[in-house]
Amino acid sequence: MTESGAVRGPWSDAMRRLRGNRVAIRSACVILVLLLLALVGPFLSAYALDDVDWDHFTIPPSLSSGHWLGTDSIGRDLFVRSLFGLRISLLVAVVATLVSLAIGVTWGAVAGYAGGRLDAAMMRTVDVLYSLPYIFFVIVLTVLFGSGLYLMFIAIGAVGWLTMARIVRGQTLALRDKEFIEAAIVAGVPTARILVRHVVPNVIGPVIVYATLTIPQVILFESFLSFLGLGVQEPLTSLGKLIAEGALEMETSAWMLIVPATFLVMLLASLSLLGDALRDAFDTSQRRPA
Amino acid sequence: MLTLRRLLGALPTLFIIVTVAFFLMRLAPGGPFDEEQSSSADVKRNLEAAYGLDRPLYQQYLAYVGGVLRGDFGPSFRYRNQSVAELIGQGLPVSATLGVFAMLLAISIGVPMGLLAALHHRQFVDHAVTGLSLTAIVLPGFVIAPLLALVFGVYLQWLPVAGWEAGAPKYLVLPVVTLSLPFIAYIARLMRGGLLEVLSAPYLRTARAKGIPGRAILWRHALKPALLPVVSFLGPATAGVMTGSLVVEQVYGLPGIGRYFVQGAINRDYTLVMGVVILYATLIVVLNILVDLAYGWLDPRIRHD
Numbered sequence: 199m200t201e202s203g204a205v206r207g208p209w210s211d212a213m214r215r216l217r218g219n220r221v222a223i224r225s226a227c228v229i230l231v232l233l234l235l236a237l238v239g240p241f242l243s244a245y246a247l248d249d250v251d252w253d254h255f256t257i258p259p260s261l262s263s264g265h266w267l268g269t270d271s272i273g274r275d276l277f278v279r280s281l282f283g284l285r286i287s288l289l290v291a292v293v294a295t296l297v298s299l300a301i302g303v304t305w306g307a308v309a310g311y312a313g314g315r316l317d318a319a320m321m322r323t324v325d326v327l328y329s330l331p332y333i334f335f336v337i338v339l340t341v342l343f344g345s346g347l348y349l350m351f352i353a354i355g356a357v358g359w360l361t362m363a364r365i366v367r368g369q370t371l372a373l374r375d376k377e378f379i380e381a382a383i384v385a386g387v388p389t390a391r392i393l394v395r396h397v398v399p400n401v402i403g404p405v406i407v408y409a410t411l412t413i414p415q416v417i418l419f420e421s422f423l424s425f426l427g428l429g430v431q432e433p434l435t436s437l438g439k440l441i442a443e444g445a446l447e448m449e450t451s452a453w454m455l456i457v458p459a460t461f462l463v464m465l466l467a468s469l470s471l472l473g474d475a476l477r478d479a480f481d482t483s484q485r486r487p488a
Numbered sequence: 489m490l491t492l493r494r495l496l497g498a499l500p501t502l503f504i505i506v507t508v509a510f511f512l513m514r515l516a517p518g519g520p521f522d523e524e525q526s527s528s529a530d531v532k533r534n535l536e537a538a539y540g541l542d543r544p545l546y547q548q549y550l551a552y553v554g555g556v557l558r559g560d561f562g563p564s565f566r567y568r569n570q571s572v573a574e575l576i577g578q579g580l581p582v583s584a585t586l587g588v589f590a591m592l593l594a595i596s597i598g599v600p601m602g603l604l605a606a607l608h609h610r611q612f613v614d615h616a617v618t619g620l621s622l623t624a625i626v627l628p629g630f631v632i633a634p635l636l637a638l639v640f641g642v643y644l645q646w647l648p649v650a651g652w653e654a655g656a657p658k659y660l661v662l663p664v665v666t667l668s669l670p671f672i673a674y675i676a677r678l679m680r681g682g683l684l685e686v687l688s689a690p691y692l693r694t695a696r697a698k699g700i701p702g703r704a705i706l707w708r709h710a711l712k713p714a715l716l717p718v719v720s721f722l723g724p725a726t727a728g729v730m731t732g733s734l735v736v737e738q739v740y741g742l743p744g745i746g747r748y749f750v751q752g753a754i755n756r757d758y759t760l761v762m763g764v765v766i767l768y769a770t771l772i773v774v775l776n777i778l779v780d781l782a783y784g785w786l787d788p789r790i791r792h793d
Contacts, residue, residue, distance in 0.1 A: 341761070459635070
């Protein structure tokens, strides 16, 4: 953003509002710390993901044993395993969100720009899919694709694009009759190029805001699937899988449940709060005089 | 009249769902009998013949659609000697009990909570309700469920940790509470927002200006329109209850449909998974129609005829 103080674009305006929001700042800090932990944390520990420590089965968190957050029932370090789960969560956040972005933006832009019957048919499809419990489709899709990590991410993303498509379509409809689009049509620019060069860049703002709200959802999906045993498989692990394993041992070793659950809840809470703050910051409908 | 039209309109949707479900499951790599212990080629072939899997795909499809129309979802591939309809018949009462009680609890706590928050806007009650509902939304069911079982089942020993025992009340408490928590939160938020918006509407200002007492304004004029967002949430909420029951039934070991569905997905029990998806889709389509009708009753402006 290069606007000077005198000229206030919508972006710098939103950023200024965001900086004034204490909740947003704190959430962003938590996310940064978690990100950093996920990236470098596993290297700080003496143990690897599936190292079995034969002397320390089922020990509670302690500093002296080197297992800072305890071990599970076969002596694997929970600090390392939880952070690995955090990595999976962050990875699914990126991949699945990009997939749902790609499908949703294309679908919405084409429907909104084409209009007429095609638009009606495409949006009717979205309506039908909307009314169904999409987690069931993710499960069917993961059964279909097998348990490959990236395929599962794509399956999650492939189901989360519906709201994105609606938002983009609405924005595109509003753009379609603008003069610069007409000018492009008159100048003979091909439709695909108009979409890519003129429509999509103009709808990207709300899309980015909605994408940040999608992130906690896809993270939740992945851990939900892994919790049920339908997601990430051994030897990999994820927060959902660790929570499921911890739930089996919780009567004697509550930390096995509480450690991964804390990571997941912290991540989800900070992402949701930041997403809400972003939405509010960009929401021009309730813009107050500054 | 409208009801009939909506019901007829839903038929193509359901037909598409049945079709898509059928072909998706058949496209899946790996058959249901891949992990048979005695998996000699002959045994596998005989099993596939017995379940009709050796016939051409379109014949399987026609046979399946014909069966669904008669309420027959075919035999389960995993639970030998049981049909999918029988399994659903066993699981449905459990899941339905859970779902109905959870929704009743969510409405009877969420609505008053939202009302209180809106009536004490920006006061302590409001902040407490908003904070609580945010917490309940951010805590996923598969975290809450084991935690509640840990606290109330293991530490305090007030309630059983798991089990069903023919739906005895004390076995119901934890699952129903777990299932309803996020919906209490959502309903409270929607109720609060709905009432705040309605209270600032011009027609209520008029009512106040005419000197109608506050209580009468709330019950006679504000409540019905303020309930609109809550009612429209009940459609998606049904889907949410179904999703939530996957977790709740797993954690508390309840013999409901959600458990069969998850097991079916893990075991590639095609017919069971398809049967459950079709059942859920039908339920949701029907409930969405009911929500639309309730909408018309609450808000005359959107009455269709």
